[in-house]
Amino acid sequence: MTDLEDNNVIAETQELLNSEDGSYSTSANLASKRTDYNPLNVKPEVSKQVPCLTNTKYIVKNVMQSQKENINPSIFKDNGKVNIGDGNRKSINDFISVEFYRLNKTIFDFLMKLLLALIFCNFSVFRYFQYNYNCVKLKFYSLLYNPADSPQLIRNDVASLLKIPKRLAAILEYKPEEEVCGGVLGLMEDASDLVAWSLSAGIKHLTLYDYDGLLKDDVNLLRKIIYSKLCKYFGGQNPPKFAVRIPHKGKVYYNLPTSSSIFEETSSDKKVSIEIVLLSVTDGRQTIVELTKSLAELHKEDKISEDDITMKLVDTELKQLVGEEPDLLLYFGPNLDLQGFPPWHIRLTELFWEHDNNNVSYTVFIRGLKQFSTCKVNVGK
Amino acid sequence: MDGNRRFAKSINQPLKNGHEIGSTSLLQIIHFAKTVGVKHLSVYAFSIENFNRTEKEVQLLMELLVEKLTDLSQRISEKSNSKHEIFKGIQIKVVGDLSYLSTEVTARINEIEKRTSISDPSNVFFNLYICCPYTSRNEIFHSVKSNIKAKKQQGDAYEISESSLEKKMCLSKYIPTCDYLIRTSGATRFSDYLMWQSHNQCSFVFSKTFWPDYGFRSFVRDMISYSYFKSLYSWNKVEVFAHKKHNCLLANQLANVEALKYSLIQSQIFEKQIFFPMKIISRALHSGRNNVLYENLKMAPKSASIVERN
Numbered sequence: 058m059t060d061l062e063d064n065n066v067i068a069e070t071q072e073l074l075n076s077e078d079g080s081y082s083t084s085a086n087l088a089s090k091r092t093d094y095n096p097l098n099v100k101p102e103v104s105k106q107v108p109c110l111t112n113t114k115y116i117v118k119n120v121m122q123s124q125k126e127n128i129n130p131s132i133f134k135d136n137g138k139v140n141i142g143d144g145n146r147k148s149i150n151d152f153i154s155v156e157f158y159r160l161n162k163t164i165f166d167f168l169m170k171l172l173l174a175l176i177f178c179n180f181s182v183f184r185y186f187q188y189n190y191n192c193v194k195l196k197f198y199s200l201l202y203n204p205a206d207s208p209q210l211i212r213n214d215v216a217s218l219l220k221i222p223k224r225l226a227a228i229l230e231y232k233p234e235e236e237v238c239g240g241v242l243g244l245m246e247d248a249s250d251l252v253a254w255s256l257s258a259g260i261k262h263l264t265l266y267d268y269d270g271l272l273k274d275d276v277n278l279l280r281k282i283i284y285s286k287l288c289k290y291f292g293g294q295n296p297p298k299f300a301v302r303i304p305h306k307g308k309v310y311y312n313l314p315t316s317s318s319i320f321e322e323t324s325s326d327k328k329v330s331i332e333i334v335l336l337s338v339t340d341g342r343q344t345i346v347e348l349t350k351s352l353a354e355l356h357k358e359d360k361i362s363e364d365d366i367t368m369k370l371v372d373t374e375l376k377q378l379v380g381e382e383p384d385l386l387l388y389f390g391p392n393l394d395l396q397g398f399p400p401w402h403i404r405l406t407e408l409f410w411e412h413d414n415n416n417v418s419y420t421v422f423i424r425g426l427k428q429f430s431t432c433k434v435n436v437g438k
Numbered sequence: 439m440d441g442n443r444r445f446a447k448s449i450n451q452p453l454k455n456g457h458e459i460g461s462t463s464l465l466q467i468i469h470f471a472k473t474v475g476v477k478h479l480s481v482y483a484f485s486i487e488n489f490n491r492t493e494k495e496v497q498l499l500m501e502l503l504v505e506k507l508t509d510l511s512q513r514i515s516e517k518s519n520s521k522h523e524i525f526k527g528i529q530i531k532v533v534g535d536l537s538y539l540s541t542e543v544t545a546r547i548n549e550i551e552k553r554t555s556i557s558d559p560s561n562v563f564f565n566l567y568i569c570c571p572y573t574s575r576n577e578i579f580h581s582v583k584s585n586i587k588a589k590k591q592q593g594d595a596y597e598i599s600e601s602s603l604e605k606k607m608c609l610s611k612y613i614p615t616c617d618y619l620i621r622t623s624g625a626t627r628f629s630d631y632l633m634w635q636s637h638n639q640c641s642f643v644f645s646k647t648f649w650p651d652y653g654f655r656s657f658v659r660d661m662i663s664y665s666y667f668k669s670l671y672s673w674n675k676v677e678v679f680a681h682k683k684h685n686c687l688l689a690n691q692l693a694n695v696e697a698l699k700y701s702l703i704q705s706q707i708f709e710k711q712i713f714f715p716m717k718i719i720s721r722a723l724h725s726g727r728n729n730v731l732y733e734n735l736k737m738a739p740k741s742a743s744i745v746e747r748n
Binding site for chain 1: 574576582644721729740
């Protein structure tokens, strides 16, 4: 059986070699035949076993075939089978053309990579100027809107706008402890700044999002910081009241944390000027998954029918679980990244961020409000 | 694809021409994207909300879309075009809630999909997803519903998770995440598109050009900037989206932070006095008065909400 097969192999290769066009790259019909033993696909170890390079094709073919069939390469058994002669020259040609093709490809790849590097170099020069331009622009605006530490000033800035968002959301980012305004305290400082600004601007609903939920973890501290910030803005005697809501836990906290002895909350405390909602990554996709699970449970027990599950139901459920859709989303980073903000709730939300800005500043806040006041929403029409 | 009508208005042409130019722009972008080596391109062609438009315009848009897609699919499937690299290995898929469409249009869309479908996945070089009529909420809702159904039918064997939701979504089953989102015509919102896919680790471009104007130049510029930042981050091995959690909370650190902030603000005073003396003086007059009741402030502008308007 093996002898017969070997003979077949030799006959095939000879047929191929004797055909008119021996080059690899051009001939179309040969290429299809040769796909299974294209020298380009052959691993280098194979060619190392070869005694003479001029017979590449024969040897490679034979070695490959024998490896497939687990027999010793016939060429080493019986030298008579190697046809040195007419096919030899062609195999040299083939060898050269393949090597040439490889070389060409390497040079071409190298040139293309060089071109890409050049483009990137140019782009980095452009980027340098762009970055500086953005920074100068931000500096300019921050000078224009500085100081902004009193409610009247902020209200004056806002008063000229046509409309302000009803619900404002902001994505806050945790910075390393070593940086200025970094760490959890820095994050809470930023949050309290935002609360004071939006309160002064007349916004009643504020959503604060941070990926890890650091703001949620220590609500009492956050409340203290917000309270002290509001005292700074509105005077210590009668600062505005606020409520902090955590939808994931389903809890609402009013004003300052009370000591355990005085637990009751008076009704006047619940009349708040601003509602702060704290979100994190768990309110995003995970909440949708959990909602699906609970709905599936109900459906399994036949408590709700299939027709009851409508878009409206899902929407109202998610509104209860997470909150309303914000009208304006501020991001205080160099390049917009939503970081897993609840996907259901950003349908028509206006997004705003300043390029190359890296801190929570009043400039971004007021410019976001300005952009919102000019935007027009069609909702499909 | 946004801004066709505004573009038509800007060049004093009827609306139809605007849409037509927009469709040629789409073909252009498909060509560029394929040449650059993009594997998946999804296009927001028609929103479910767009059915609020006049019947005439909806019909016009649908006809135009189906016509152009049929044309493209025919070119792709033609044997004589097999030599052209441009048309090689393109697969068109129309995704969205097809129940909104008439039976005639659905049949034609099925035909288009059938014509361009390639059985061997290794031969597919470019996937084109036309979202029509599509909204992200609709997609999420349908996947939620079908998951609930599947849970009931299969019982405990079926587990609901993010991936199982994704498998039932009309677009997410092909592309679960989005790397780069380009929105034309200056609006900075999603308008119900790719909300699930792009909510994490996605780069955005909000271009101010109208869709018909969005040509070679804008495309190349955006692509270069995308690839530049991607390779920059990979070279520097910066974990761009690293979120670390620190648990060192000390209430008495609060005072230090306050002090630090104040010293920073005061150091900036020198700068601002150079540039804007007038502005600074007028603002500075106000800045000290911080004893104000919230109720005594000026009337704020009317707050507007998109959600409640509908």
